[in-house]
Amino acid sequence: SQTIHQWPATLVQPVGSPLSLECTVEGTSNPNLYWYRQAAGRGLQLLFYSVGIGQISSEVPQNLSASRPQDRQFILSSKKLLLSDSGFYLCAWNRDSNQPQHFGDGTRLSIL
């Protein structure tokens, strides 16, 4: 069966520091991969998605970037965090864009 892992579960970082959040999927090959941010009382906001190694599409301009160095690995990064980057970040995957997305358990990021 397929599983998706995100780490760390929580992270506290100072303003201006770099960021690296990792997501890996097991039990499938060539998945579509997604990064979302979830704000309280609002729907999930799609940040990036990838349909293959090295292929990244960005949905909103921001202080973050994404990379897919391996088939089942998706990384969310920042060179310099802002206070507004605080939030709950979720990674998801699916086999095809018209199939359900399956989510990891998220990373709670707090910027001080």
Add this chain to the structure above:
Amino acid sequence: GESVGLHLPTLSVQEGDNSIINCAYSNSASDYFIWYKQESGKGPQFIIDIRSNMDKRQGQRVTVLLNKTVKHLSLQIAATQPGDSAVYFCAGLYGQNFVFGPGTRLSVLP
């Protein structure tokens, strides 16, 4: 742009009663909808989905109804249990990506 939203941010039901959570969408271009359940500190979990060629789909204790005329989607949970307490949100597929609603928090009262 497309939007997907729920009618109520919170819903309280008595244990054993049925729950109905509603969702409205703005653009009829979506032909695929999903309901998710999210427990505190966890990622969303897939519950049930429905494609636009159907009006109703049933799972274990859950039913999704789709009314394309009024662009409305609902999730019905039968015999609600304490373990059903969570945030529920709907999502509609537009193009290649899903648009998610903000969620309804379901509280189950003893």
